[in-house]
Amino acid sequence: MELNNQPQPEVYSDKILDKTEGEGVEFVKQQHQIQIEDPDSWQNEESNHNFILASADALINWSRSSSVWPVNAGLACCAFEMISTASSRFDISRFGMEIFRPSPRQADLLIVNGTLTWKMAPQLKRIYEQMAEPKYVIAMGSCAISGGLFRNSYAVVPGVNKIIPVDVYIPGCPPRPEALLYGIQMLHKKIKKQRNFEKRKSA
Amino acid sequence: MALKTETFLVNAGPQHPSTHGVFRMRFILDGEVIQDVEPVFGYLHRGIEKLAEGLTYSQDMVFTDRLDYLASMTNNQAYAVAVEKLAGIQVPERAEYLRVIMAELMRISSHLMGVGFLTNDIGAFLTPLLYMYREREKILDLFDMVCGQRLTYNYMRIGGVSQDIPEEFLPALKKFTDTLPRFIEEYEQLLATNEILLVRTKNVGILTKEAAINYSTAGPVLRASGVKWDIRKAEPYSVYNRFNFEIPTATKGDVYDRYRIKIEEMKQSIIIIKQAMEQLPQGEIQAKVPKVLRPPKGEAYGRIEGPKGELGFYLVSDGATNPYRLHIRPPSLLNLTPLRELVIGVKIADAMAIFGSIDICMGEVDR
Amino acid sequence: MTVELQATEVAAKLEAAFPGCTIESSGNTIVIKDEFALKAATFLKNAAGLDFNYLNFLTATDYQTYFEVIYDLVSLEHNHKLVLKIKLNNREKPELASVTGVWKGADFQEREIFDLFGINFTGHPNLKRIFLWEGFQGYPLRKDFKQ
Numbered sequence: 001m002e003l004n005n006q007p008q009p010e011v012y013s014d015k016i017l018d019k020t021e022g023e024g025v026e027f028v029k030q031q032h033q034i035q036i037e038d039p040d041s042w043q044n045e046e047s048n049h050n051f052i053l054a055s056a057d058a059l060i061n062w063s064r065s066s067s068v069w070p071v072n073a074g075l076a077c078c079a080f081e082m083i084s085t086a087s088s089r090f091d092i093s094r095f096g097m098e099i100f101r102p103s104p105r106q107a108d109l110l111i112v113n114g115t116l117t118w119k120m121a122p123q124l125k126r127i128y129e130q131m132a133e134p135k136y137v138i139a140m141g142s143c144a145i146s147g148g149l150f151r152n153s154y155a156v157v158p159g160v161n162k163i164i165p166v167d168v169y170i171p172g173c174p175p176r177p178e179a180l181l182y183g184i185q186m187l188h189k190k191i192k193k194q195r196n197f198e199k200r201k202s203a
Numbered sequence: 204m205a206l207k208t209e210t211f212l213v214n215a216g217p218q219h220p221s222t223h224g225v226f227r228m229r230f231i232l233d234g235e236v237i238q239d240v241e242p243v244f245g246y247l248h249r250g251i252e253k254l255a256e257g258l259t260y261s262q263d264m265v266f267t268d269r270l271d272y273l274a275s276m277t278n279n280q281a282y283a284v285a286v287e288k289l290a291g292i293q294v295p296e297r298a299e300y301l302r303v304i305m306a307e308l309m310r311i312s313s314h315l316m317g318v319g320f321l322t323n324d325i326g327a328f329l330t331p332l333l334y335m336y337r338e339r340e341k342i343l344d345l346f347d348m349v350c351g352q353r354l355t356y357n358y359m360r361i362g363g364v365s366q367d368i369p370e371e372f373l374p375a376l377k378k379f380t381d382t383l384p385r386f387i388e389e390y391e392q393l394l395a396t397n398e399i400l401l402v403r404t405k406n407v408g409i410l411t412k413e414a415a416i417n418y419s420t421a422g423p424v425l426r427a428s429g430v431k432w433d434i435r436k437a438e439p440y441s442v443y444n445r446f447n448f449e450i451p452t453a454t455k456g457d458v459y460d461r462y463r464i465k466i467e468e469m470k471q472s473i474i475i476i477k478q479a480m481e482q483l484p485q486g487e488i489q490a491k492v493p494k495v496l497r498p499p500k501g502e503a504y505g506r507i508e509g510p511k512g513e514l515g516f517y518l519v520s521d522g523a524t525n526p527y528r529l530h531i532r533p534p535s536l537l538n539l540t541p542l543r544e545l546v547i548g549v550k551i552a553d554a555m556a557i558f559g560s561i562d563i564c565m566g567e568v569d570r
Numbered sequence: 571m572t573v574e575l576q577a578t579e580v581a582a583k584l585e586a587a588f589p590g591c592t593i594e595s596s597g598n599t600i601v602i603k604d605e606f607a608l609k610a611a612t613f614l615k616n617a618a619g620l621d622f623n624y625l626n627f628l629t630a631t632d633y634q635t636y637f638e639v640i641y642d643l644v645s646l647e648h649n650h651k652l653v654l655k656i657k658l659n660n661r662e663k664p665e666l667a668s669v670t671g672v673w674k675g676a677d678f679q680e681r682e683i684f685d686l687f688g689i690n691f692t693g694h695p696n697l698k699r700i701f702l703w704e705g706f707q708g709y710p711l712r713k714d715f716k717q
Contacts, residue, residue, distance in 0.1 A: 014241065017229070018698065018699075018703075018704045019704050019705075021703060021704065022703040022704030022705035022706070023704075023705060025703045025705070026703075026705050073218060074224070075224070075225055075246075075247060076224070076247055076269070076272065076565070076566055077269060077272035077354060077355060077566065079224075080272065080273065080354060081353070081354060084336070084340075084353075087332075087333055087336045088333055088336065088337070089336075089337075089340050102219070102220045114247075115247065115249055117245075117246060117247060117248060117249065118703070119245050119246050119248070119702070119703050120217060120225060120246040120247070123216070123217050123218060123246075127218060149265065149266070149269070150249045150250070150251075150254065152254065152257070153249050153250035153253070153254055154250055154253070154710050154715075154717050155248050155249065155250050155701075155702065155710075156249055156250070173355065174353075174354050174355065176353065244700055244701060245699075245700060245701035245702060245703070248701040248702065250710065252686075252711060253710055253711055416623055416624055416646065417623070417673060417674050417675065418674050418675045419624065419625050419626070419627075419673065419674075419675025419676075420675075430646060432646055437571075437572055437649060438571060438572040439571070504642065513626075515626075515627065517627070517629060517640075517642075519631055527631075528631045528632075530627075530629045532626070532627040536678055536679075537675055537678070537679075539678070540674065540675055540677055540678055541674075569701060
């Protein structure tokens, strides 16, 4: 893009932007071929909290689970079932999730819906890293769980859990809004079991 | 003291509330006026054309649902028309009428979403969209009654449709088409004379007639610029030559005209559905097609008028069970070609309105 | 009703204008030599009575020994259509002239063919990969592509 016959500053040149993006994609593709473990192992351990810490825990977990704010990484068809869940028939604001934040820095739930391609993978990892702790991830639809119908393709990531750790999986193609609401209730149950006054074992 | 200004680069990135899906635009701005834009695609490229060579003809029907995921019925119909042209299969009458009813209902649903998201981008955040979602949920209930799915139907088969309609479908459809005109009037009251909408959409993003033809646009974008071209009248497929309906066109080609055309097309679709309901005959719903279809050697191009434009499938067969080459003519990608010319020289807020009025769906652009 | 033109008549007009350009013509398809791509496109768009001002689609196929590029042309005024095919025999470095000067709608479609098949279009204003990322090795829609 040359404007007024003046050469653009180097950082805006198309070739360099495309080349850095391509290198980022190849880097992610080589690093992320193995599945990341689901962050579930803490649920089976014994808790040695006393009464005060346990009731403080219950209060904090109740307030966290009642107002989870999602950011939507709406990639493909499943995004429209999520928008249907958020509109007036299957109301999602009765579960506290009315506000969909456009910016990941103000959200604590990432709902990945739709097929993830290798070209989009670095951007999704960036969105996940920009969110503040505590953060949760829901993989919605069969394309996000395992690549779905497009698993054998040359450009599709076979499952979002190769890039980011996932808490709840919701199968379906696309899952009905009632299924998404059931998955959100499972996430609330998981949040209510958290222990907030212990050191985290792993990152 | 001499002031110096510089241009800077702003990225409307793949994750954005206003871009309809994963679409990236790199703007070079001087203040708020756009000097140049470069659209970047490919964030949803799944390789459907290559995957389709590994499955049989009837198995490929499931890929067509996911192309333009807001209008799955018309995608299925386009693929079925193309394969039937290649293999020389005749579809029974009742199946043709059912296909027409489903396609016109799909057109109403897709235009409701198109208008709703356009007003969403302009600034009426969610109010008209939720009103239009109310009607769309009724249409999705009708589809749920017929084939059990809300978004990706896979209802049509090569040679007909897969299931017959249950008995409660026709009374529910009659009730829907009787009440829909009143709701469209309600939208007109909300939007048509609204000052803010008129100021933000009139004379914005004008696409002239010669430019629209040269850029290979189709559908409401072409008709809003003054060209009366609709595949249902130019090369009638299925039983469209038995219905009386009109094709709305406009003269100027700005954002307001494209919005206006979608509302008028919804009214014409209701007229077609009423005529199809009256003429619906009894009979079979699927032709006799062999279980494993091997069309003769050759090639064919079948096309229909989808809600976003002309959707066509180009098929090459070499006598085997899988297609040798499947190519999809994507209306959304070709309607996006004049974006650069339309957007240079306007402010960023107008660029989002222009982009919303072209009404694309990323599954079809990237395939 | 869209009429499919008899390709032999149109081929006769093309031969009269540019001798030696058509290889064969049958049904509604004309096959021409690749040097005459741009000249034939300009002639078909501007000739009186033909007026092919709308490029419907542009795609390519890989038949293992040669590539074939297909142009589907429509005239909105007279409501008739024609299919134009060009065969490219060079599998190492296939090249063809770009028609973006004639029909601007060919812009993204030629970039797609370059991305997925590797056919180079000379004279295109911005020829680079459109769907896959820079640094992707190979051209996926060729029949000999291995993942």
